[in-house]
Structure formats: structure tokens, C-alpha cells
Amino acid sequence: MKIVGICGSPRKDGNSEILLDEFLRYFEGKAEVKKIFLNKLKFVPCQECENVKKDGRCKINDDMQNVYDEIESADIVVVASPIFFGSVSAQLKMMIDRFQCQWLGINIFKTFKPKRKKGIFICVEASERENFVENAKSIIKNFFATIGATYFDEVICKGVDKKGKIKEKKECFEKLNEIYKKIGGKNEDNI
Ligand SMILES: Cc1cc2nc3c(=O)[nH]c(=O)nc-3n(C[C@H](O)[C@H](O)[C@H](O)COP(=O)(O)O)c2cc1C
Numbered sequence: 001m002k003i004v005g006i007c008g009s010p011r012k013d014g015n016s017e018i019l020l021d022e023f024l025r026y027f028e029g030k031a032e033v034k035k036i037f038l039n040k041l042k043f044v045p046c047q048e049c050e051n052v053k054k055d056g057r058c059k060i061n062d063d064m065q066n067v068y069d070e071i072e073s074a075d076i077v078v079v080a081s082p083i084f085f086g087s088v089s090a091q092l093k094m095m096i097d098r099f100q101c102q103w104l105g106i107n108i109f110k111t112f113k114p115k116r117k118k119g120i121f122i123c124v125e126a127s128e129r130e131n132f133v134e135n136a137k138s139i140i141k142n143f144f145a146t147i148g149a150t151y152f153d154e155v156i157c158k159g160v161d162k163k164g165k166i167k168e169k170k171e172c173f174e175k176l177n178e179i180y181k182k183i184g185g186k187n188e189d190n191i
Pocket residue numbers: 009010011013014015016017081082083084085086087124125126127128129132160161162163164
């Protein structure tokens with residue numbers, strides 16, 4: 001089994017990354033674990049190219065090429081993002097837009113079929129604004145559908161702003177553990 005965690009926050013050791021790392025830690029030694037810290041990658045936003053390739057892959061040769069490989073080979077994809085101006089981070093949105101080629105491959109050209117997988121969304125925000133989270137969720141649901149992932153579960157943590165504040169939110173860590181068990185993690189043979 002392979003799990004891929006994507007961190008959309010630019011902040012190292014920030015609230016999203018702390019939660020993502022905690023979740024990925026459960027799988028260490030039991031599954032193949034890959035983590036992608038988007039802010040460290042070199043890639044451009046979608047250029048709306050004409051004559052796109054039909055294999056679900058973008059023709060721009062940058063760090064996104066590895067991201068396609070990692071995500072397509074995953075059984076579980078975990079996306080962690082802070083809310084920025086009522087949406088996901090720019091880094092994450094930029095990655096998601098680069099999956100337009102895959103969306104076209106699936107829905108228009110019918111030449112690409114992603115492997116089925118599970119998708120989990122981790123989201124943190126400073127405020128308690130439900131509409132911001134709902135907005136981010138609808139983007140993530142759209143993304144998960146494009147990579148062949150079911151929206152398996154989510155951890156939404158409100159009221160966290162300062163770096164590391166998330167450590168005070170016990171309920172968010174408990175939710176991570178619940179999701180791990182739901183995946184089958186309590187019985188190591190099952191994951
Ligand atoms: C550019 C920017 C925009 C933000 N916009 C919002 C927002 O719209 N709503 C909100 O509740 N928090 C907002 N925040 C606060 C972050 O969501 C919050 O600090 C979060 O815990 C950061 O997560 P991180 O440590 O993983 O980066 C914003 C922060 C930044 C830097």
C-alpha cells in the first residue's frame with residue numbers, strides 16, 4: 001500500500017504540516033509513505049495549452065511530472081492546506097489546476113482512467129468561518145474526483161493561527177487516529 005501526503009502550506013512545521021506528519025507517521029514501516037511539500041517544488045501554473053497530450057499528463061516538463069507519478073501510484077492521497085483568503089493555498093491550487101490535463105483525459109478524450117484511491121482532506125483556518133472551509137472542500141472534492149479518489153474523510157481544524165497552535169487541539173489528533181482506524185489501521189495486516 002502507498003500513501004502520499006501533500007502539504008499545501010508554505011510554512012514549514014506549520015499547522016497543516018504538523019497534522020499531515022502525524023497522520024503519515026501511523027503508516028511508517030507498514031506502507032510506502034511519500035510526502036510532497038509543494039512550496040519546495042519548481043512548477044508553473046496551468047498555461048491552458050492548446051494541443052494537450054491525451055495521456056492525462058501535462059506537457060510542461062517541471063516538478064509536476066513527479067507529482068503525477070506519485071499521486072497516480074498512491075492508494076491513499078492526503079491533502080493538507082491552510083485556508084488562505086477563503087480558499088486553499090495558492091501552492092495547492094496551482095498544483096490542482098495542473099491536473100486539467102488529467103480531467104480532459106478522463107472526461108473529454110476518454111483516454112485516461114485513474115487508479116481508484118482514497119482521498120483525505122486536512123484543513124486548518126484561523127477563523128471559525130464554515131463557508132471558507134466549504135469553499136476549500138468543494139475544490140478538493142473536484143480534485144479528488146479527477147485523481148480517482150473517493151472523498152474518504154476530513155480533519156477540519158478551526159481557530160488555529162500561530163505556528164504550532166494546532167498542538168493544543170487534541171480533537172484534531174483524535175480525528176486523525178479515527179481515520180487511521182477506519183482505513184483498517186488498528187489491524188496492521190489490513191493496511
Ligand atoms: C495569506 C493568508 C491568508 C489567510 N486567509 C485566511 C482566511 O481567509 N481565513 C482564515 O480563517 N484564516 C486565514 N489565514 C490564516 C491561516 O489559515 C492560519 O494561520 C493557518 O493556521 C495557517 O496554517 P499553516 O500553519 O499550515 O500554514 C490566512 C493566512 C495567510 C498567510
